[in-house]
Amino acid sequence: MGKKIKKEAEPPPKDVFDPLMIESKEAATVVLMLNSPEEEILAKACEAIYRFALKGEENKATLLELGAVEPLTKLLTHENKIVRRNATMIFGILTSNKEVVIHEFASLCLANMSAEYTGKVQIFEHGGLEPLIRLLASPDPDVKKNSTECIYNLVQDFQCRATIQELNAVPPLLDLLKSEYPIIQLLALKTLGVITNDKEARAMLRDNQGMDHLIKILETKELNDLHIETLSVIANCLEDMDTLVLFQQTGGLKKLLSFAENSAIPDIQKNAAKAITKAAYDPENRKLFHEQEVEKCLVALLGSENDGTKIAASQAISVMCENSGSKEFFNNQGIPQLIQLLRSDSEEVREAAALALANLTTCNTANANAAAEADGIDPLINMLSSKRDGAISNAATVLANMAMQEPLRVSIQNHDVMHALISPLRSANTTVQSKAALVVAATACDVEARTELRNSGGLEPLVELLRSKNAEVRRHASWAVMVCANDELMAVELCRLGALDILEEVNLSVSRKNKFSEAAYNKLLNNYLSLKYSLTGYLSSSNIISDGFYDYGQINPGTKLLPLKDLCLQEPSDLRAVLLVNSKSDVSPPPSMEDKSSDIGYGRSISSSSSLRRASKEKTNTGFGSPTEDKSEPTSGRNTALSKSTTREKRSRKDRGKKEEEKVKEEEEFAAAPKLAGEGSPDKEWYPPSDPGFCVYVYEVTKSVFPITNIKEQIEALAKYVAEKMGGKVSKEKLHDFSWELHISELKFQLKSNVIPIGLIKKGIFYHRALLFKALADKIGIGCSLVRGEYGRAWNEVKLMNESRKGLIGALPPPEVYIVDLMFHPGGLMKLKSKEADLYRYL
Secondary structure, eight states, rough: OOOOOOOOOOOOTTOOOOOOOOOOOOOHHHHHGGGSSSHHHHHHHHHHHHHHHTHHHHHHHHHTTTOOHHHHHHHOOSSHHHHHHHHHOOOOOOHTSSSSHHHHHHHHHHHTTTTTHHHHHHHHHHTTTHHHHHHOOOOOOOHHHHHHHHHHHTTTTTHHHHHHHHOOOOOHHHTTTSSHHHHHHHHHHHHHHHHHTTTHHHHHHHHHHHHHHHHHHHGGGGGGGHHHHHHHHHHTTTTTTHHHHHHHTHHHHHHHHHHHHHHHOOOHHHHHHHHHHTTTTSSHHHHHHTTTTTHHHHHHHHTTTHHHHHHHHHHHHHTTSSHHHHHHTTTTTHHHHHHHTOOOEEEEEEEHHHHHHHHHHHOHHHHHHHHHTTTTHHHHHHHGGGOOHHHHHHHHHHHHHHTTSSSHHHHHHHHHHHHTTTTHHHOOOHHHHHHHHEEEEEEEEHHHHHHHHHHHTTTHHHHHGGSSSSHHHHHHHHHHHHHTTTTTHHHHHHTTHHHHHHHHHHEEEEETOOHHHHHHOOOHHHHOEEEEEHHEEETTTHHHHHHHEEEEEOTTOOOOOHHOOOHHSSSOOSSEEEEEOOOOOOOOTTTOSTTTTSOOTTTTTTGGGHHHHHHEEHHHHHHHHHHHOOOOOOOOOOOOOOOOHHHHHHHHHHHHTTTHHHHHHHHHHHHHHOTTTTOOOOSSSSOOOHHHHHHHHHHHHHTTTTTOOOOHHHHHHHHHHHHHTOOOOOOOOOGGGGHHHHHHHHHHHHSSSSEEGGOSSSSOHHHHHHHHHHHHHHHTTTTOOEOSSEEEEEEEEEEEOGGGGOOOSSSSSEEEEEEOOOOSSSTOOETTTTTHHHHHOOO
């Protein structure tokens, strides 16, 4: 067998420290070992210190001098049980030393423990506050420092703050302000800064002349490191009216303002401005501040180089301007500086400046003008793209305030505000949404602005805001929609985007609806009369039919009404014909028509119902709120209706070549009628089909019916005219033989469309005649309503004064409602609730 070779031991790894056995004979060395991360060393070090402390009082004092308490305090919460036990045993031995030393290290231990929430709870539950407050009067500065620090940690909790007031802690804390040790003064000020958030503590501080102590600190330059915390305490105390009055009477307020304005330390200026802000929330405090001319100080602080000071001063101004005198002061001094801050590189500064401007311009046209004159519109609009929601909402508020004045609104519109509002309208922040919608409501007051909003894509997010769960967002969005729906083009587009359906749903909810949502719903319908008539079957005398109106027929709620262009491009079908009203045409008046130089033009100019309605109103003396009611008989009683002689003259003119003229006229009308089936170049802008026949109707009634001054005779004349153009009088017995359906079918075939201009219809039934009567009446200022019935019925209602009651002294009686007969006895008037009227409506 071979000789057994002994295996050599492997060397230790290079990255491992070789074990080192240390034998120490100095207590100082062992105390240093208390900071070791190794548990075994900590346990042995604690054990050695424990044995050393047992040997006598001198050893305990030595350990205290060596600073053993601080590392031992940390070891009380160590993960290792043995380490925790040994550290606790050492404290048990050390606390048997003299009382002052016991207080010092016991308070130090509590101060360290109070840094954590669980420690605070334990100290409070075991009644630790009362002995700690007593220790504030200790002769030992370390005890005072440790006790104050522990109390400061404890009062962060509201339960401790309530208890500390009961224990009368304010006087001993005020005494600590006289200490020669800055750290004790600082801790006392911090503690007072917390507890004076409560009203009771502020009263205790005032009653114990605490404000005098604070002012003395401010007046002592050597204590400038305490000024910041001192101002924080003063800020809390000035929220109390009695304290502010006392402060003002003793000259402290002037000193504070002078100190804030003249100090070279930014944080001091900032805290001084914060003190003013907190106190100014009370109206009486604002009044006192205004009397002390605090505005000058705040304006000076706006010029500071420190952003924090600028922010604090802006916030103070935003509160102070609740006082009318202060608001007026800042008109000339303050607003220009705030506008400059809107161009700051700091988002926080811009936000604070915008907040001050928002409050300054609210219900104050002079300040709004001042902001505009200081070139504030451009930076305000730029802020709408800020990353901070507060900055956006503040800037939007200022713009809305400025837009209340037309010259400023025009200037804002010229800065492309509608495009800038798109992003805020899409924001997820409800305040931003609300303010952005408010700006839309304030600026979309003319066609150009609304067109810009639509072209920028702003209508879609605006309509979506109507669904918001936030009441203010819904209210402002409804307001904006109501403003945007002021013209038919916008109303049609808003309805296409679903605004009408959303508003209808909102208005069904008692908790979600508001006055603006109801007004917006009505405005959409009143400016999209085609949809209103199809949905409700009713147009009032104030609903003036304009060019482009079409009667599609009755539709159910929730059903979409196709635009006129889409209906015109559809092929003819067996569906009900769509009736179109359009007087826009380039056709000249017929040669036989007299007075070609009349101010009331033909074609486009004659289609303006507003001018005719104004002319009609100029003839009236009294009114009841509608065009019909505005009419009254002339005092002379002269009857200017169509006389017999006039009728004979007309008949004589008609007799001359009547058949030839009718044939030529029909040929011209069909030749002038547009190609409705989408023929022509697709690149050209689409226009509604023209209606030369209706243009002639408007011209004729303007010449013959409009000059009649008696409203009743006007209505009768217009009714006879409409009946004549729609096939004449039809007796009840021959109503079924009146072949109007065939005539309509022929028109649909000839036009290759379901859309028929009303002027082409020569045989019309109830709903044809009622629509034509309403359209012509609106052109010449006769107030009437249009009502849809069942089974193809429709009629017009007018309001007339009771002839027998005219001339009576006293309040005028309400007008009576009549139905105009356009079929059986054209021109006849039937009282609304009479049997005759019922037969006409339902026969």
